[in-house]
Amino acid sequence: YQTLNTIRIWEDWMPATTFSSTRKEAPLRHKECLRLSDPIHCRRNTYRVIDLSIIRANYLTLSKTKGVICVVKNDAYNMGLIEVIDTLVSAGASMFAVYTVDDAVRIRVRYPTLKVLILGFVSPRDIDTVTRLNISVIAYDTDLLEEYAHYTERVIHVHVNMNTGMSRLSTKKQLCEFKLPHVYIEGLMTHFSDTGDIEHSDRQAASFESILGSRIPYRHAQATGAVSMYDMNVTHIRPGIGLFRGYMEVYSTVENVTTYPAGTAIGYSGGYTTSETERIAVVGIGYGSGYGRSYKGDPFVVIGGTICYVVGNICMNQLYVSVPSAATIAIGDEVTILDNNQITTAMIASWFTTIEAEVLIRFGNRNIHTVYVNKE
Numbered sequence: 001y002q003t004l005n006t007i008r009i010w011e012d013w014m015p016a017t018t019f020s021s022t023r024k025e026a027p028l029r030h031k032e033c034l035r036l037s038d039p040i041h042c043r044r045n046t047y048r049v050i051d052l053s054i055i056r057a058n059y060l061t062l063s064k065t066k067g068v069i070c071v072v073k074n075d076a077y078n079m080g081l082i083e084v085i086d087t088l089v090s091a092g093a094s095m096f097a098v099y100t101v102d103d104a105v106r107i108r109v110r111y112p113t114l115k116v117l118i119l120g121f122v123s124p125r126d127i128d129t130v131t132r133l134n135i136s137v138i139a140y141d142t143d144l145l146e147e148y149a150h151y152t153e154r155v156i157h158v159h160v161n162m163n164t165g166m167s168r169l170s171t172k173k174q175l176c177e178f179k180l181p182h183v184y185i186e187g188l189m190t191h192f193s194d195t196g197d198i199e200h201s202d203r204q205a206a207s208f209e210s211i212l213g214s215r216i217p218y219r220h221a222q223a224t225g226a227v228s229m230y231d232m233n234v235t236h237i238r239p240g241i242g243l244f245r246g247y248m249e250v251y252s253t254v255e256n257v258t259t260y261p262a263g264t265a266i267g268y269s270g271g272y273t274t275s276e277t278e279r280i281a282v283v284g285i286g287y288g289s290g291y292g293r294s295y296k297g298d299p300f301v302v303i304g305g306t307i308c309y310v311v312g313n314i315c316m317n318q319l320y321v322s323v324p325s326a327a328t329i330a331i332g333d334e335v336t337i338l339d340n341n342q343i344t345t346a347m348i349a350s351w352f353t354t355i356e357a358e359v360l361i362r363f364g365n366r367n368i369h370t371v372y373v374n375k376e
Helices: 052-062 073-078 081-090 101-110 124-132 142-148 198-209 224-229 345-351 356-362
Strands: 004-008 039-043 047-051 095-098 115-118 136-139 156-161 183-190 218-221 248-260 278-283 300-303 306-311 319-323 334-338 369-373
Touching: 047 052, 052 081, 052 369, 073 081, 073 356, 081 095, 081 101, 095 101, 101 115, 101 124, 124 142, 124 156, 136 142, 136 183, 142 156, 300 319, 345 356
Parallel strands: 047 369, 095 115, 115 136, 136 156, 156 183, 183 218
Antiparallel strands: 004 039, 047 248, 248 278, 248 334, 278 319, 300 306, 300 334, 306 319
């Protein structure tokens, strides 16, 4: 994979001495210094590969039975909002949900006609911008809707978020209470809090179904499995993580390999001590790059086809692994952190006592370079 990252120098001019080598060379003349438009190529030791064709395929599968409102909050789960939006639009997606006004505006600037829904709180001071750009908001508080009227003269398009058990930005009020002069109710929605709890989901589904008879253009829930299981009378599903399963791989690099005698303390606080002569490799990823710090069980990476178990305390930018005696491993070797085959997001989530969505979010940070591919 291409692993070069382009870094742009945001200052108009940079002093030549910033880039001088240790050899004695004539400094660059001022006109030869780097401009804003000059790229510098540097190799990242840790990177992720995002296969946009998998995201496209996931969307096409989900859209076979219901309309789809694609949830792309948090910069599309830290995958890159614009790259993901472009991919989904090319697959036929026409409606998106985000959490912030900022992300909604980014979509609107790129795609003037797409339907966009903001799932988070919208401040009254932002409502005029939102309505001017024809962006919809969720409704859960009638007092807030009344306050909006003081900040805009435009009709506000809302999706009333019914509280069937999530108890977040939602309401248990009657739908009629939201029928205000300056409000157009275009959507009715709910959020399943735990699809693994069948009894609780039964109650949520029944509660939502009891109000779905109204003629509202968009009726939707986020839990794709629950919608199918209960054959709910909704027009759309609202998938988030379901769009992005299996799309990402993460790789790093062996930075050092050393053989230590028995009794050697490894890492911060001597988190691991060798019990015999043992080879330890240092891998260039840590909690600062999204791997996590406190783990349970036996997390491992794969180097040249060999499973190497993580040992000791994980550092901000590095971690330690024990190298089997028969393995041939050297500095510079590629390390598989996540490949959806030997190492899955579910496995990493179990090692760090979290959920798959958080695993994906963690790996979307500036310490990991992103490479976009289409493998189909």
